[in-house]
Amino acid sequence: MNIIVAQSGGPTSVINSSLAGVISAGIENDFDKIYLSLHGIEGIINDEIAEVDKDKYASENIKAKLMARPSSILGSCRFKLPANFDDEVYKKIFETLKAYQISTFVYIGGNDSMDTVMKLNNYMKDNNIADINIMGCPKTIDNDLMGMDHSPGFGSAAKYIGTTLRTLRTDVDIFDLKSVTFVEIMGRHAGWLAASALSANYGMDKDVVNFVYLPEDRKSLDQVFDEIKEALKYENNLIVALAEGFRDKDNKLDEERFSNQNDAFGHKIVSGVASRLADLVRNKLEIKSRAVELSIVQRTSNLISKTDADEAYQLGFMAAKLGIDNTNLVPVLKRKDKNEYEVYYESVSPDKIANNEMKIPETWLKDRKTLENEIIKYTLPLIKGEVEQVYENSLPVFVNLKDFII
Amino acid sequence: MNIIVAQSGGPTSVINSSLAGVISAGIENDFDKIYLSLHGIEGIINDEIAEVDKDKYASENIKAKLMARPSSILGSCRFKLPANFDDEVYKKIFETLKAYQISTFVYIGGNDSMDTVMKLNNYMKDNNIADINIMGCPKTIDNDLMGMDHSPGFGSAAKYIGTTLRTLRTDVDIFDLKSVTFVEIMGRHAGWLAASALSANYGMDKDVVNFVYLPEDRKSLDQVFDEIKEALKYENNLIVALAEGFRDKDNKLDEERFSNQNDAFGHKIVSGVASRLADLVRNKLEIKSRAVELSIVQRTSNLISKTDADEAYQLGFMAAKLGIDNTNLVPVLKRKDKNEYEVYYESVSPDKIANNEMKIPETWLKDRKTLENEIIKYTLPLIKGEVEQVYENSLPVFVNLKDFII
Numbered sequence: 001m002n003i004i005v006a007q008s009g010g011p012t013s014v015i016n017s018s019l020a021g022v023i024s025a026g027i028e029n030d031f032d033k034i035y036l037s038l039h040g041i042e043g044i045i046n047d048e049i050a051e052v053d054k055d056k057y058a059s060e061n062i063k064a065k066l067m068a069r070p071s072s073i074l075g076s077c078r079f080k081l082p083a084n085f086d087d088e089v090y091k092k093i094f095e096t097l098k099a100y101q102i103s104t105f106v107y108i109g110g111n112d113s114m115d116t117v118m119k120l121n122n123y124m125k126d127n128n129i130a131d132i133n134i135m136g137c138p139k140t141i142d143n144d145l146m147g148m149d150h151s152p153g154f155g156s157a158a159k160y161i162g163t164t165l166r167t168l169r170t171d172v173d174i175f176d177l178k179s180v181t182f183v184e185i186m187g188r189h190a191g192w193l194a195a196s197a198l199s200a201n202y203g204m205d206k207d208v209v210n211f212v213y214l215p216e217d218r219k220s221l222d223q224v225f226d227e228i229k230e231a232l233k234y235e236n237n238l239i240v241a242l243a244e245g246f247r248d249k250d251n252k253l254d255e256e257r258f259s260n261q262n263d264a265f266g267h268k269i270v271s272g273v274a275s276r277l278a279d280l281v282r283n284k285l286e287i288k289s290r291a292v293e294l295s296i297v298q299r300t301s302n303l304i305s306k307t308d309a310d311e312a313y314q315l316g317f318m319a320a321k322l323g324i325d326n327t328n329l330v331p332v333l334k335r336k337d338k339n340e341y342e343v344y345y346e347s348v349s350p351d352k353i354a355n356n357e358m359k360i361p362e363t364w365l366k367d368r369k370t371l372e373n374e375i376i377k378y379t380l381p382l383i384k385g386e387v388e389q390v391y392e393n394s395l396p397v398f399v400n401l402k403d404f405i406i
Numbered sequence: 407m408n409i410i411v412a413q414s415g416g417p418t419s420v421i422n423s424s425l426a427g428v429i430s431a432g433i434e435n436d437f438d439k440i441y442l443s444l445h446g447i448e449g450i451i452n453d454e455i456a457e458v459d460k461d462k463y464a465s466e467n468i469k470a471k472l473m474a475r476p477s478s479i480l481g482s483c484r485f486k487l488p489a490n491f492d493d494e495v496y497k498k499i500f501e502t503l504k505a506y507q508i509s510t511f512v513y514i515g516g517n518d519s520m521d522t523v524m525k526l527n528n529y530m531k532d533n534n535i536a537d538i539n540i541m542g543c544p545k546t547i548d549n550d551l552m553g554m555d556h557s558p559g560f561g562s563a564a565k566y567i568g569t570t571l572r573t574l575r576t577d578v579d580i581f582d583l584k585s586v587t588f589v590e591i592m593g594r595h596a597g598w599l600a601a602s603a604l605s606a607n608y609g610m611d612k613d614v615v616n617f618v619y620l621p622e623d624r625k626s627l628d629q630v631f632d633e634i635k636e637a638l639k640y641e642n643n644l645i646v647a648l649a650e651g652f653r654d655k656d657n658k659l660d661e662e663r664f665s666n667q668n669d670a671f672g673h674k675i676v677s678g679v680a681s682r683l684a685d686l687v688r689n690k691l692e693i694k695s696r697a698v699e700l701s702i703v704q705r706t707s708n709l710i711s712k713t714d715a716d717e718a719y720q721l722g723f724m725a726a727k728l729g730i731d732n733t734n735l736v737p738v739l740k741r742k743d744k745n746e747y748e749v750y751y752e753s754v755s756p757d758k759i760a761n762n763e764m765k766i767p768e769t770w771l772k773d774r775k776t777l778e779n780e781i782i783k784y785t786l787p788l789i790k791g792e793v794e795q796v797y798e799n800s801l802p803v804f805v806n807l808k809d810f811i812i
Contacts (some may be wrong), residue, residue: 011580039582071576080579160803164703170804171475171706174417175484176445202799203805293700297570300577305800383800393608394711394789395568398576400611 001103001320003320006044007118009078011071011139012153012175013160013304014312018137019073020066021316022106027054029324035100036405041107041116044096045089050405052281057404065399067309068387070156070300073401080112081119090123092295097132104133104323108316110140110151114330114354121328121350135351137319137329139312141299141347146356147348148332152315157384158196160301161185162383165200165239169208170290172237179288180228180238180281184274188245190359192296196379197241198372210367215245217365221252224277227286232287242274251383253277272370287332297355302396306385311343317378318345341381407509412443412450414432414515415484416546417477418559419566419710420718421514424543425479426472427722428512431593433460435730438587441506444812447513448482449521450502451495456811463810468620470506471805473715474500474793476562476706479807486518487525496529502567503538508708510539510729514722516546516557520736520760526758527734535652542736545718547705549598552762553754554738558721559705561714564602566592566707569791571606574698575614576620585694586634586644586687590680592704594651596765599704602785603647604778611685617642621651627658630683631690638693648680708802712791717749724751747787 005022007015026034034052037043056062066073082089097105109116117136124132138145143154165183172181191214200208210231213219220229231238247253253276274291280303282289311333318331329347336342364374389396411428415420432440440458443449462468472479488495503511513523523542530538544551549560571589578587591600598622606614616637619625623803637644653659680697688695717739724737735753742748770780795802 011577039580042582070573072580073576075582076580159800163708166802166804167476167706167708168703170475170479171417171702174413174445174478174482176448176481200801202801220807260703290702292703293699295698296696297574297578297698297700300573302569302573380799385800388481393786394565394791395608396572397609398572401613 001031002033002101003031003034003104003106003323004035004037004049004097004100004102005043005106005108007072007074007076008040008107008113009076010110011076011300012139012141013070013156013300013302014067014152014309015071015139016066016069016073017309017312018108018152018316020063021313021318022137022320023052024063025317025320026052027057029320035102036074036152039075040109041079041081041093042077045092047096047102050401053404053406060403062399062404063364065390068302068304069312069398070302070390078112081116084127085123092152093120093147094129102132104135104320106137106316106319106323108137110138111145111356113353114138114350117330117350120353128221133323133326133328135319135323135328136353137316138332138353142187142190143311144190144357144359145353146358147352149335149343150333150382152308152333153194155305156301157186157298158199158379159305159383160298160303161193161197162200162292163303165208165241166196169200169239172239174191177288178232178236180240180244180278182240182274182278182289182291184242184272184291184293187215187243189215189357191217191243192360194241194243195360195371198375199379199383201372202376202380208239209241210235211240212368212371213240213242213246214242214360214365215247216360218247218249220249221280224248225281228281228291229285232285242277244273246273255330268357270313285346285354292388302389304387305383306387307382308389314345318347322347339385354406364390408439408441408507409437409510409512409729410441410443410455410503410506410508411512411514411598412446412452413478413480413482414446414513414514414519415482417482417706418545418547418556419476419706419708421545422472422475422479422714423715423718424514424545424558424722426469427719427724428543428726429458429463430469431723431726432458433722441508442480445481446486446515447485447499448483451498451539453502455506456807459810459812466808466809468805471796473719474708474710474795475804476710479581479805483682484518487522487771489534491529491532499526500535508538510541510706510726512541512543512722512725512729514543514545516544517760517762520544520756523736523756524760529645531792539729539732539734540733541725541729542759543722544736544738544759547599548596550596550763551759552764554739555749555757556739556788558714558739560598560720561711562709563592563599563704564605564785565711565789566704566709567599567603568606569709570645570700571603571614575606575645578645582642583694584642585696586646588646588680588684588695588697590648590678590697590699591652592700593621593649595621595763597623597649597651598766600647600649601766601783602782603776605785605789606783607778608782608786614645615647616641618774618777619646619652620649620767620771621649621653622765624653624655625789626655629656629685631687633693634687638691641753646682650679652679693711708795710793711789713788713791715793720751724753728753739799
């Protein structure tokens, strides 16, 4: 029998490590053919499917090359399966899976993708399809997947953010004046990545990051101004790590206000919360203030945490293995409750993860020092080590799909 | 006698390599004391001056640590000396230089700083001061300094940009739709850094960067739309490298229009040209379009070109040496006209550099292919090699001033 794998949702720096895990498990468990669906589930719907060349995969050390290659090499999609099982798309999907003699299908993705996995499993139950196992393999930089200690992709993004903030600190300190730099970090509903910026403070004489504002901890604009004003009495140049989803308590920063604005050409202005706060602080406190958006660069950096990549690989391997064992569970990461960092793997039903969001624990939000201590303990092990990169002419080169398909 | 050094203007990733060059030259040439002026010339005006601990500098390998540390470790300033030599500030500066028994003063900076060097030299001529030599040591990421082949700082910024674009390409390609990503890169009047983004195309099967728009090559918005529309027939996802100073021929993007806009709080909207073009393309062509601003992160990355750092060190060393030789010239980099990259050093009068800007040669702007060939030949040698970084807990750590002063 054959195995197929696809990648879905937003990319991460280690999503190809999970792919390598699935392929390696496919080879070790003697699947006849290992198929790759392009652009997530859409590849199965539209019959855009490639096949792994097992010899090339082994001889050219594609596993290591995939682990060094950020962003979904199979492409991705944002396709949501309809609630109605009578929809043609379900028939099409299972026709393709049967045509390719698939017994195991691994879908690497976030909570939306787990919704797809859940629906496909429910469809199979309703239609008495028992010879296919459809598994999810979790990923997201946002770290908001329920049922697990942390999400693969988070560690590498946090490593990029911590590194960038360390260098940014050397930059913002140079002028002898008062300034505030707002750094906008991904995270709409959960502030894990913005909070992880506090890791940059670890072991430093002077704070790299002075404040963190999170979606989980709404403050009024007055509170923000007061905190900043007070801190500027003791520090010249502040860095504020800001989750893109931070909004003030009184909704003065709400979407409505801003999306009603048009630019000079009559188009909506899409501006981030960092630049809004930078404008406000500049005007209110009459000091230098600027916004830095880490943008999509933060999610697919080639500065990849080795710990993160290894864990993502294990999850991919386990997902394939769970399919072989005839289950439809999703492998998840758990952390042992002891001083030295160690993970173990469990498996849960996809509905535990689908359409849900893990927030920063409320007890961590007591004050900045508590949050800093907790997030450092949590994050530092996840950013450990670097995946070695290949350079040509002093620029990174990455493996291509054509390097290991038939 | 003693030597003093200061850093001025915007930071670069190798500005401390030049500082290391000055300090090493100071030690090798038996200066009694090596002084560091904090915040550029302001340190001399306000008597904020530190002294290098020569023993620590040698025993703790501070030279290597400075070369791995981005951004002006001495701090910086944007101070412009007045045109009137009767101004008190000149008296103050030379009083301090005499009090510290300075015979050589090296000012590391860009074209504004060379204006300072020039004025101080003219003041000395007018006032018959002959026992002090004041030298400039050039730096800028913008690569717009006249009189030299390239500027220290440019190579490392170009390396960061090329690396970031290679990873960004893996990100923008994942969805099966049409999209344009505008990447805003530093450069207000000269587009060297934006053009250097084309280096990312070198040796690739598929272009990483599809278009470059430069301040030196103004196009109409219609031209921009037409080029993008045409390219989208053959490519799904385009990346456009955009100099922050790019403006359209017909001034539809001009500052005036935008600076008249106010946000919801009545404050001016400071938005970049990338997000403006992304808005326009999204509305005009009805496709996905977004802006990525590389922001100040691009100028002080710890991804440092070894070639760039070595050259910056040499220029610092030479600047000090030129002072010892009783000149007031500025050392500059030249490139030998041969296939293999090799530089040589010359020295020029600071007025050759001050208040001037080097643009991309017009012959390079004939078409994209010409620009790509020329800029690749020009840039690739400058990004060669990496300066080794020190990590603790998987995050970079940098040397501090207190590690090597008395």
